[in-house]
Structure formats: structure tokens, C-alpha cells
Amino acid sequence: MTTAVKHSLPDHHHVPDCRDCPIRHRAVCARCEADELEQLEEIKYYRSYPAGQTVVWAGDRMDFVASVVSGIATLSQTMEDGRTQMVGLLLPSDFIGRPGRDDAAYDVVATTDLIICCFRKRPFESLMARTPHIGQRLLEMTLDELDAAREWMLLLGRKTAREKIASLIAIIARRDASLNLKANDKIMAFDLPLTREAMADYLGLTLETVSRQITALRKDGVILLEGKRHVTIPDFERLLGETGDDSDGGYLI
Amino acid sequence: MTTAVKHSLPDHHHVPDCRDCPIRHRAVCARCEADELEQLEEIKYYRSYPAGQTVVWAGDRMDFVASVVSGIATLSQTMEDGRTQMVGLLLPSDFIGRPGRDDAAYDVVATTDLIICCFRKRPFESLMARTPHIGQRLLEMTLDELDAAREWMLLLGRKTAREKIASLIAIIARRDASLNLKANDKIMAFDLPLTREAMADYLGLTLETVSRQITALRKDGVILLEGKRHVTIPDFERLLGETGDDSDGGYLI
DNA sequence: CTGTGACCTTGATCGAGGTCAAGTAATGAC
DNA sequence: GTCATTACTTGACCTCGATCAAGGTCACAG
DSSP, X not given: OHHXXXXXXXXXXXXXXXXSXXXXXXXXOGGGOHHHHHHHHHHEEEEEEOTTOEXXXXXXXXXXXXXXXXXXXXXXXXXXXXXXXXXXXXXXXXXXXXXXXXXXXXXXXXXXOEEEEEEEHHHHHHHHHHOHHHHHHHHHHHHHHHXXXXXXXXXXXXXXXXXXXXXXXXXXXXXXXXXXXXXXXXSEEEEOOSOHHHHHHHHTSXXXXXXXXXXXXXXXXXXXXXTTTEEEESOHHHHHHTTOSOTTOTTOO | OHHHHHTTTHHHHOOOOBSSXXXXXXXXXXXXXXXXXXXXXXXXXXXXXXXXXXXXXXXOBOOEEEEEEESOEEEEEEOTTSOEEEEEXXXXXXXXXXXXXXXXXXXXXXXXXXXXXXXXXXXHHHHHHHOHHHHHHHHHHHHHHHHHHHHHHHHHHHOOHHHHHHHHHHHHHHHHHXXXXXTTOSSEEEEOXXXXXXXXXXXXXXXXXXXXXXXXXXXXXXSEEETTTEEEESOHHHHHHTTOSOTTOTTOO
């Protein structure tokens, strides 16, 4: 299997500077930094998880950091009584884990089939200490994630249900567009990678409200739906108008 | 004035590892790192702002990074229609600004009289490049802030108004206790450093709801109020029970 | 084809928190 | 003293989204 996965590594060369995801990042990509390549190669390995499986539980000991190779994972917290809030969406090339901490702070769950590229933590940390460049990139990524988290705080604290849904769809549409590089397509189309419940956990809503608002956006012609998951956006500006964000479009999340 | 401020610098030696503030941090403190002291000394200067004044507006060019010496500042975002969400509370020794970005992402407002210690950005960045240790501390601080932001996402997305207020009061109480080092005092007392409106902006509520919930907590004996701002907490565990957080108390924010 | 379960939609109702409005308290200017 | 202002409280009402409940659709197993 390792061999099979290695063939997918060219993905790692595609390191999008995705400004659109809730958790923006740039991958820590071995292949793109010749100097560190061999050292990283020595301490890395791959793991795969089927959709629905939990990668780590909050509080578990975590002896690795990792980067998403393919698939989608979520980061979430759960209160004693079961209320849960998703705090991050991990897409290919996003980073998992935290140098300097041994226990996972959040549940990491694979929402689709998932392959991650792991680095054993101690060696990674010492490599980081020897190679300031890696630490700097990690800082940059972390600052981007912090900005994204704060943008999400605005969404959670102040937006209406309709604005929340529109924002999430806009974000997914942008990430999809930036990954698939069809920049000139006026019409965006993609599958929602999350269930209604996962969207609800992300947006601080209930799944019923998510369903109702998606229906409302469809009835108003803001989005088109085929089946339950496939979304087409006939007019992206129109969608942006529903998000409540600044309309200059320059820096939406 | 510069001289007067320099006399307050011993504050910088008190670098609490405050795990309780929404935006946790450790100061980048010149005094505590002999090696970098002189280089930092060369590029630093102080600024002070009266309560209510805006330090920087979102989108403004920012040619410095800074550390709070005394007073309290807030970090917030505002939507076109005026809805605002606070995304950070900056207390003494917290860090302001972001190496690698020229424009401020958020409004920074002094809520009390404020003194900050600034470092010109370009020299700070090049010092960072030469001194990996600084970058590492910055990474650590940023990761702490990220955790705090995510904890706040749970609050914003899933907690009730009463839980939100209780959480905020608990956080302020802990920070106050950790700053004032009266660990054995069972009874905590302090002044709320924020107006009802600022609390509302922080918690994603309206100021009326904040007022009502504070009244409710007072009537239920969870907190005592003298005047509008001075709070006494007769039973901290009781307050924690109102926050909705895990009751082990180990890692509240 | 029929059951079963996951996922989603829709309806009816309820309530937490928002909105609007009036009023209080403390402060400070004149 | 009066007036104005800022910060806060309280009440009445309403709305948005949660809750509870039922039903639909689809994929898949037997």
C-alpha cells in the first residue's frame, strides 16, 4: 500500500496557497524543499482511514504530525452534554498536529476516505530546530489558520443562518475552484463534502436549519441542487452577496 | 515620557504563562533573553493611548509589531452593516501584529489607557530570521492563540447566553488571579475591564442580553456585584459549573 | 422485492435571545 | 443648581432558529 500511496505524491507538488479554506495553509511539503527532503523522507510514513473513522480523539497522545494527502478530515470539540462544534476543516495539504504538544486538543475525524502523510514528532521537532525554514513556514501556516479561525468567529457570533450557509458554500466553491484551476469557468459546480449534520456542527446550527436554508437558497435561485450534494453556482457574485461579507471579494476568509 | 515608561519595564519580567485568556501567550520579552536584548533595544519604542482610542484600523498599514505593557486592548472585526465581533482580548504582555503581513487584519482598540512596546517590523523580522529562538516562541504563542480562538468558536457556536457570560467571567477571574498571584484566596474579586457592549461583542450577544444574564447570575448568587463593574465570586466551582465546560477544571480555555 | 438504515426534508410549535423603548445612575460641564 | 452624556437596567414584544415529530429517498443486504 505504501507503494500505491507514494505514487500519489505528485499531489504534494501542488501546494496551493489557498486563501479560501476556513483553515488556510501552505503544506509542509518535503518534495518542494530539496534540502530537507531526505531528512523528512526518513521519518515519514503514510496512514489511511475509511470515511467516518476517527483519526485521533481529543486528549489522546499523539506522537506524530501529519499532512493531508487526499480526502477530507474535520477538527472538532464536544461538550460533556454532546453539543459539538467543528473548529477546522482539513483538506489536502493541510497540516495536522502541533509541535510542542503531546496530546491532541481536538477530535480529528475522516469525513471521506483519507490518506495522511505522517512525520514522527520527536524527529520532526529536532529537524525543525535545525532547520529554521520549516519553523517559519509553520508559523506562517499557523498565522493563516488563526486568521481563518477569527473569521469563523465572526461567522459564528454574528451571521444569520442564511449567511452562514452562503459563506460555507462560497468557501467550499473557492477551494474547489482553486484546486481544480478552472479559473475562467463562470459556472462553478462541485459536490458538498459534508453531511448536513457536519455542516451544522461547523456553522453552529442544527441540521434541520441547514437543510431549510439550503432549500431556501435553492428556491431563490442562488444555488442549483442535483440530488442532495451536487451544487451548481450560477452567479458567484450573487452568492457572495448572501454571505454578509464585504463585497469587494478581495479577502473573504 | 519614554523615561517614565521605562520605569514600568519590570512588568516585562513577569511573563505569566496564562492559560486562561481567550488569547493566551507568552511575551516576547527583551529582558528575559539576554542574547537578543540589545538588538531588540535598538528597534523598540513605546506608545501610549487613552481609553477608547483606536490603535490601528483593519486594513491600515502597520509597520510595527508590539507587546502590551499595561492596559487592555481588543481585537475586532466589523461587517459592512455594523455588526461587530471581537476576536481577541489583549492583556499585558500579549502580542500585537504579525510578521510577514503589512496590513492590519483587525481593529485594535484600547479599552483602558494602554501602553504598548513597539518593535519596527522590518528589523524585527530580520532579527527573527537570525534568531530562530524568537520565531519559535512566536510559533508557540501563535499556537496558543489558535487554541484559544478555537475554544472561543465552541463558545460562540454552542453555548447559551448564560454559559457565555459565566465563561467570560471565569476567564477574567483566572487571568486576574494569575496576575495577582493570590492563589490561596478562595474568594476572587476584581473589576470587569469591559463595558457591557464590549462583552456583547466578545460573546456574540447584545448588550441587553449581557445585562440580563449578569443580573440573573447575581440574583442566583453565582456572582456578587458592587456597582456595575466590581465582581466578587464567592464560589469559583459554582461559577465553573455554569460555563458548560468540563468540570475537571484542568483545561478551561 | 422488501426490509433496513443513513441521510435528508418538511411541518408544527416553542423559547432564547434580539429589538425597541423607557427609565435609572453616575459623572462632569456650565 | 440644570443639562447632557455615558453606561447600564428593565420591560414588552417579536423573530429566528431550536426542538419535536413525521415522512421521503436512496443504497444496499438478504
